[in-house]
Amino acid sequence: MITAELELHRPGSVAEALDLLARHGDDAKILGGGMSLVPTMTLGLARPEIVISLNHVPELRAITEDAATATLRIGGTARHNDVIASPLVARHAPLLADAARHIGDVQVRNRGTIGGSVAHADPAADYLPTLVALAASVVVRSTRGERVIPAAEFFIDVMATALAPDELIAEIRVPSQGAARGAYRRLARVEGSFAIVNAAAVVRPAGSGASVVAIGGVAGAPVVVDASAAVAAGLTEAALAAFEDAVRTACPQPFEDLNGDAEYRREMAVIHARRALLAAAGAAAA
Template sequence: MKPPPFTYHRPETTEEAVALLAELGEEAKPLAGGQSLIPLLALRLTAFDHLIDVGRIPELAGVALDVGGETVRVGAATRQATVQRSHVVRTALPLLARATVHIGHRQIRNRGTFGGAVAHADPAGESPTAALTLDAVIEARSPRGTRTIPTADFFTGTWSTVLEPDELLTAVELPVWSGRSGFAVREFARRSGDFAIAGAMVGVELDPDDRVRRCRIGLFGLGRQPERGFGAEESATGTAVADIDPDELGTAVTDALDGIRGDLHGSVRYRRRIGAVMMSRAWSAAVEEALHD
């Protein structure tokens, strides 16, 4: 199928892009890498009168570590392949680097953008889940100025966020972990490159006594949006890591999710079980890495 007709715009600056969004309103949609939006248009699952191509605006691309070494800023139009190869990301944000490897195929990562994937808010997407798991902050610009949005408040449902029609996601800022930390991503898909039926991301920081000082748990492919295991994080924090059973933790995390949906790829029960197994494996791998850090 072919997408419905639209008018193509290619602004040269962020200001021009934001002005177009404000002028055209809900009839316009930003286009970055197009790896998610174009298939939806071609299948006639959505339609827009105007597409605003922001994928080649130089100021929206790039990865940078701040002077204090505490935060990494990833421009919205940064290609996923660039994120994957970035030395800054691999050393300062290993969870993001490991999550990006699972995105589609090389050709998709060469075209797809990190900010576009986060804004697309696919519940089975690795990029939005990594941002949520790492407590990232979204930077969005509109004619009213720039605002920052914690990822915990950003996603509202499948392909849905709190962004206003005249707002453009311009960057994502992710905090850098220090100390004895370990990270892991585990997902189950029927074929390499497919969207995950269920997946989990885990970050764990241990204190000198091998107690959990901090942990973050993200889940994808299981609900209407990327999920966080806030309850499990709270219960694990302060606990000796040897006293935490990974299988019990994985079951507790998925049992706490009430929005798991079944489809032709698996029932609710099946997805919940696969999610628990992925969570258990990710937790074990992250803890193992932290113990040997």
């Protein structure tokens, strides 16, 4: 039960939301889908005096494309189910829709938003390694202006991001996958639970950028391993063994908890990174 008194604001435009954030900053919390914020308030872990709901700002929920730059633009309050159902996401970034399909259960996918997940920055969230592998950017706005932050720089540590208290996540920009192919793999105890580790692979055709695998659940922020050499070598067993060693090196001290110790998590990261890479390369070959 939420016992502390709070003021709820329901701005109808981005400008109004930014004005509220500028005035209340540290005392305020943005409400997206409420899937993470409400439980933390119920437990007393967050006690905002002001809550600013973004649920009445229709422009923040739009999913559009910028044809000139082949960029997908996903509004910060787009629900996980909006991402899953969007024909534009299916055309430009099918890997993102694949990751979204794994999030929680049907209620969570109906209410939870991409901006909320990115702001919350749980290290095992399904979007985090996916956005990093896709070289996406997070567009944040405040009354001071707009910043476009590469996802690889936005996620800093466990639930710590580059977002300032007076900023909101307005949009996620994803460059179109084009001829690149992606695959997402995750380890979870049961259907609907958070991943223990997850891995998103993007394999690009020769000469069009690096092939990478981004891994979540092992460190405060997604860990990126370059898979270009393994792909160029035809993913032979020797090349895959070298890639696996690179994953181990990139995960020197994974988290330890009831789901597993550091060594278990590291080896699960290796297995899921390999599976994601092979699946993406298979799709690329096809």
